[in-house]
Amino acid sequence: MPESRSIPMVDLKAQYARIRVDVDAAIARVLESTAFIKGEECALLDKEFAAYCGAAAACGVANGTDALILALRAYGVGPGDEVITVANTFIATGEAILLNGARPVFVDVDEATFTLDPARLEKAITARTKVIIPVHLYGHPADMDAIAAIADRHGIPVLEDAAQAHGAQLGGRRTGTLGHAACFSFYPGKNLGAYGDAGMVVSNDREFIARVRQIANHGGGANKYDNVVLGTNSRLDTLQAAVLRVKLHHLDEWNGERRAIAQAYTKALSGVPGLVLPRERAGALSAWHLYTIRSRERDALQAHLKAEGIATAVHYPRPIHLQPAMAPAGVGPGALPVSERLSQEVLCIPLYPELPLAEAERIAGVVRTFDHAGVARA
Structure with a gap:
């Protein structure tokens, strides 16, 4: 009897075999253009992924962790603030809060869906609460209707951590449009994965996305040497954008x-x-x-x-x-x-x-x- 083959958690070689022709062509297109930073593929991916989510705008960034860090900065989160989230998540969710100088306030999760339990949310809100971050763990959307209702009563924006939930839906709406904004990771093993690190912030608030984009590109103003706010370097590179555009179709x-x-x-x-x-x-x-x-x-x-x-x-x-x-x-x-x-x-x-x-x-x-x-x- 033949020996059973080992089964991995994920098989990116098998995925590549399915899309090899299109991926190779996309990579070659970028190599020929030599526009490795802020090439045309980046703007096209922003537009196409925002449309896929049903959102007005998106900004590609270097990775999913940066997406969270930059979104919180765009909300003005800083020392003395609190951000509510869950502990049943990857460390990046908490890191982003601490790296902005704020304090994470953890709320326990619903046992059935592994996501933030709305019944425990309101008592965690204080005058210092700046943002609420539910995590759509394992691809399942959090109970966003209940979370948003509580957040709206207190005037607090909801930022989705959608790192594992590309294409998930709640009530017919896709993640990326269930809160004020959403953060995605395109880590290679994700449902929509790059060939390296990549991430994105999505929102129906175009001004918010413009702030994220500005912070992610050294706080730039009219030109690259006009730096109007303190920013950083967190740009999604053109090669990753080209690969992601191919994969988005699938x-x-x-x-x-x-x-x-x-x-x-x-x-x-x-x-x-x-x-x-x-x-x-x-x-x-x-x-x-x-x-x-x-x-x-x-x-x-x-x-x-x-x-x-x-x-x-x-x-x-x-x-x-x-x-x-x-x-x-x-x-x-x-x-x-x-x-x-x-x-x-x-x-x-x-x-x-x-x-x-x-x-x-x-x-x-x-x-x-x-x-x-x-x-x-x-």
Whole structure:
């Protein structure tokens, strides 16, 4: 019997094989132009991705972390301010707040969707609250209607962390238009990924995007030597923009393929004792960036899958309020019980458009052979 091949978490080689001709042509076009910074592809990507989201404007930046940092700067966030977000996220969400001199205020998450729990939001708001950042984790949009209603009552802008949610929808509207502004990452493994680092800020507020663009380009004014505000260098380069423009045409198709794999997992794993499966909230359409199961025997299950050549990942093994870098937030163990419990249970199994359904079924079969009371079945 032939040996089963190893299955990775993501297969960018397989993706490249599907779009090789168009990607190679796009890269060659940039090389021939030699317009490596602020080339035509950059402006076109801004326009096309804003249109995809249904937003008025967008600004490409160097990476997703910079997108958050620059957006907060554009809101005027600084020392003495507070920014509400979640701890069940990648460290960049908290970093961006601290790097602007503000204090992160963490709110626990909804157990079913892994996203900010609106029921816990209002009591976290103070006179110092400047911005609220819900995170659309694993591709599932946060409960933006409830969050926005609370934020609007207090006059606080909502900034979406949509780093994992390209193309996700809530009530028929795409992420990028669910708050005042949104930040995206185009890290290579994302649903829409560059061939290096890249990010974007999207909004229906054109003046806000103009402020982001100015800060990202050394605070420039009328020309490159007219620096009217303190800025930085965070430009999305032309090569990345060209690659992303090619991939953007495939995003809906790829998200559909992710959805089909997620549905196959759910069908195959439903009813397994001790296993909690991800699900979409009513009215939400996940981008299915990750398929994240939960088990109290997570570490043993991960080892069981590894022994069968199946890659997995834990997003995230420690909620960021417990990271030493977040000490200025002043939040200790036990403060966010749902986030802390999830960090001990979550496990992401392979999910990418090129994953054959037969291999998804194989993965599900290996998960089923594990006894979630702690003993692998024979």
